[in-house]
Amino acid sequence: MSDREEFTPRSKKKSQISEILKRLLMNHAAVVGMLIMLILIFAAIFADYVAPYSYEQQNLNEMFARPSLKHLFGTDNFGRDIFSRVIYGARISLFIGLTSVVLGCISGGALGAIAAYYGGRADNIIMRVLDVMNSIPNLLLAISLSASMGAGVGNAMIAIGITSIPIYARVVRAAVMTVKEQEYIEAARVLGVSNRRIILRHILPNSLAPIIVQASLGIAGAIITTASLSFIGLGVVPPTPEWGGMLSAGRQYIRNHWHMVTFPGLAIMITVMSFNLFGDGLRDALDPRLKR
Amino acid sequence: MLSIRELYIHYITDEGIVKAVNGVSFDVQEGETVGLVGETGAGKTTTALGVMRLVPNPPGRIISGDILLNGESLLGLTEAQMRKIRGEKIAMIFQDPMTSLNPVLTVGDQIAEVVRFHNKKTSRADAFKKAAEMLGTVGIDPDRMDEYPHQFSGGMKQRVGIAIALTCNPGLLIADEPTTALDVTIQAQVLNLMVKLKKEFNTSMLLITHDLGVVADVCDKVAIMYAGEIVEFGAVPDVYRNTGHPYTIGLFGSIPDVKKKVKRLSPIQGLMPDPVDLPAGCSFEPRCQVATAECKTLKPRVGEISPGHMVKCTHHWREANHGHSS
Numbered sequence: 001m002s003d004r005e006e007f008t009p010r011s012k013k014k015s016q017i018s019e020i021l022k023r024l025l026m027n028h029a030a031v032v033g034m035l036i037m038l039i040l041i042f043a044a045i046f047a048d049y050v051a052p053y054s055y056e057q058q059n060l061n062e063m064f065a066r067p068s069l070k071h072l073f074g075t076d077n078f079g080r081d082i083f084s085r086v087i088y089g090a091r092i093s094l095f096i097g098l099t100s101v102v103l104g105c106i107s108g109g110a111l112g113a114i115a116a117y118y119g120g121r122a123d124n125i126i127m128r129v130l131d132v133m134n135s136i137p138n139l140l141l142a143i144s145l146s147a148s149m150g151a152g153v154g155n156a157m158i159a160i161g162i163t164s165i166p167i168y169a170r171v172v173r174a175a176v177m178t179v180k181e182q183e184y185i186e187a188a189r190v191l192g193v194s195n196r197r198i199i200l201r202h203i204l205p206n207s208l209a210p211i212i213v214q215a216s217l218g219i220a221g222a223i224i225t226t227a228s229l230s231f232i233g234l235g236v237v238p239p240t241p242e243w244g245g246m247l248s249a250g251r252q253y254i255r256n257h258w259h260m261v262t263f264p265g266l267a268i269m270i271t272v273m274s275f276n277l278f279g280d281g282l283r284d285a286l287d288p289r290l291k292r
Numbered sequence: 293m294l295s296i297r298e299l300y301i302h303y304i305t306d307e308g309i310v311k312a313v314n315g316v317s318f319d320v321q322e323g324e325t326v327g328l329v330g331e332t333g334a335g336k337t338t339t340a341l342g343v344m345r346l347v348p349n350p351p352g353r354i355i356s357g358d359i360l361l362n363g364e365s366l367l368g369l370t371e372a373q374m375r376k377i378r379g380e381k382i383a384m385i386f387q388d389p390m391t392s393l394n395p396v397l398t399v400g401d402q403i404a405e406v407v408r409f410h411n412k413k414t415s416r417a418d419a420f421k422k423a424a425e426m427l428g429t430v431g432i433d434p435d436r437m438d439e440y441p442h443q444f445s446g447g448m449k450q451r452v453g454i455a456i457a458l459t460c461n462p463g464l465l466i467a468d469e470p471t472t473a474l475d476v477t478i479q480a481q482v483l484n485l486m487v488k489l490k491k492e493f494n495t496s497m498l499l500i501t502h503d504l505g506v507v508a509d510v511c512d513k514v515a516i517m518y519a520g521e522i523v524e525f526g527a528v529p530d531v532y533r534n535t536g537h538p539y540t541i542g543l544f545g546s547i548p549d550v551k552k553k554v555k556r557l558s559p560i561q562g563l564m565p566d567p568v569d570l571p572a573g574c575s576f577e578p579r580c581q582v583a584t585a586e587c588k589t590l591k592p593r594v595g596e597i598s599p600g601h602m603v604k605c606t607h608h609w610r611e612a613n614h615g616h617s618s
Contacts (some may be wrong), residue, residue: 183392190344
C-alpha cells in the first residue's frame with residue numbers, strides 16, 4: 001500500500017508538468033531559446049573544462065590576435081583568450097542574473113502578496129513606497145545603489161535585485177488579488193487555516209504562472225543591467241571576466257580590433273534573446289486559454 | 293448548541309448602509325438540523341458568515357447581538373481563538389464544489405491539511421490515513437486521494453467538500469446551498485449522504501437553501517428569512533401544515549403541485565425591498581396580501597402561534613396575545 005501511495009502522487013504531479021512541457025515544446029522559438037539557455041548554463045557550470053584557456057592567463061606575444069583556430073574569438077590587449085573569457089563571463093552573468101532575480105522575486109513577491117492579501121492600509125503603504133522606487137529609472141537606481149555600496153559581484157547582485165522589487169511586487173499583487181477572491185480561499189479560512197498558511201500554501205501556488213514568466217524575462221533584464229553596470233565600471237571588477245566589462249575594455253581598441261567588442265556583445269545579445277524567447281514560450285504554455 | 297441573539301450585520305458602503313441581517317435570533321439544538329430558507333439577498337449567507345465571524349470587513353460589520361456556541365460568545369474571541377473554532381467546532385460546506393477546492397493541491401492533501409492544522413501533533417502519515425478514511429466515509433475510493441480536484445466530477449467534489457468539513461468532527465455544520473450547483477439526481481445522493489453522516493457524527497446542521505422540498509426532506513426545524521429578518525421559525529411540520537406568515541404562504545404558493553391542475557402559479561408580487569432603504573414598518577408590507585394600514589408604520593413583533601412556532605407578523609402577534617391579554 002505504501003509503495004503505491006509513494007508512487008501515485010508523483011505520477012500525477014508529473015502529468016501536469018509534462019502537459020505544460022508538451023505545449024512549450026510545440027513552440028519552436030521557445031525550444032530554440034531553451035536550447036541556447038541550456039548550452040549557456042552548461043558552459044557556465046563546466047567553464048573550467050570547456051574553456052581552452054584560463055580567463056586570466058596573459059600571453060603578451062599574442063596581443064590582439066585575430067580570431068583563428070587557436071583563439072576562436074581572438075585575444076585582447078593582454079593576450080587573453082576572448083573565447084575563454086566569454087565562457088567564464090557566462091558564469092558571472094548567469095549567476096548575477098539568477099540570484100538578483102531570486103532576491104527581487106522573493107522580497108518583491110512577499111511584499112506584493114502581503115499588500116494584496118491584507119489590502120487597505122498595508123496595501124497602500126507598501127505600494128506607495130514601491131511607486132516611489134518605481135519612479136526612479138531602473139538603471140539609474142541600480143547605478144546609484146552600486147555606486148554607494150561599491151563595485152563587486154555581490155553588491156551588483158543586491159543592487160539589481162533591489163531594483164527589480166517593484167516589478168515583482170506588482171506582478172504578484174495582481175495575481176494574488178484574483179486568487180484570493182476564489183471560493184477555496186474562503187473555504188480554507190472557514191476551516192481555520194492561518195493567514196500565513198493561506199498565503200503560502202493556497203494563494204501563491206495558484207498565482208505562480210505570471211511570477212515564473214516575469215522571472216524568466218527578468219533574468220534577461222538583469223543580465224543587461226549587470227553588463228551596463230560593469231561597462232561603466234560599477235559592476236564586476238577586472239580581471240573577473242564580465243561581458244559588459246569586456247565591452248568597456250575593448251571600446252578604446254574598437255577601430256583596429258573589432259573582435260574585442262563583437263564577441264562579448266554577441267554573447268549578451270544571444271543570452272538575452274534566449275531568455276526572452278523562453279520566457280515568452282513559457283507564458284504561452286502556462287496560459288490555459290491557449291490550450292489546444 | 294448554537295444560539296444567535298438579536299444579530300445585526302450591516303455592510304457599510306459608499307451607497308449607504310446595507311442592512312443585511314436585522315435582529316436575527318434562533319437556536320440550533322444538539323443534533324438538530326435547521327433549514328434557513330429565503331430568497332437571494334435575504335441575508336442567509338451573511339448570517340452564516342457572521343457565525344463564522346468571516347463577514348468581509350470592510351465593508352461588513354457585526355453591529356450588535358450575540359452568537360453563542362455551547363454558551364460561549366464567539367464575538368468576544370480573538371482571531372487566534374476563532375481559528376481554533378473554525379473547522380474544529382463549526383465547519384462549512386460551500387455552494388459550488390467546482391471552486392471551493394484548491395486546484396493545485398490533491399484532495400488528500402487538502403483533507404490532511406485540516407487534520408494537521410487542528411491537531412499539530414498528528415504525523416503526516418496519520419493525517420493521510422485519516423484523509424483516506426474520510427474519503428471512504430463519503431463514498432470515494434481512497435485510492436483516488438492523490439488526484440487533483442479537476443479529476444473529479446461535481447458530485448464527487450462536493451463529497452470531498454463534505455469529507456473536509458467533517459474531518460475534525462465539528463459540532464456544527466453549516467451547509468451553504470450545498471446542492472444548488474449539482475444536478476437533481478446527484479442532489480439527492482449528496483443530501484442523503486449528508487443526512488447519514490450527520491447522524492453518524494452526531495453533528496448539528498444549519499442548512500441554507502432556497503428549496504423548501506429539501507427542507508421538508510432533511511430538516512427538523514425551519515427558519516424563513518426575509519430582508520434580513522426571520523419571519524417564521526418552527527418545527528417543519530408546524531410551519532408546513534400551519535403556515536403563519538404571509539410570506540411563507542406566498543413561498544408555498546410558488547411551488548408547483550403535481551396533483552393540482554393550474555394554469556399559473558401564484559407567485560409573490562413585487563421584489564424584495566432595497567436593503568439600503570428598508571420600509572419603516574413591516575419589511576414585507578409592500579408585497580403582503582393581508583397588509584393593513586398599521587403594517588406600514590408598526591414594526592411587527594414575534595408571536596408564538598403554537599409552542600415553538602414563531603411568526604413575526606403584527607396580525608399573528610395580536611391573535612396570539614389576544615387570549616392572554618383580554
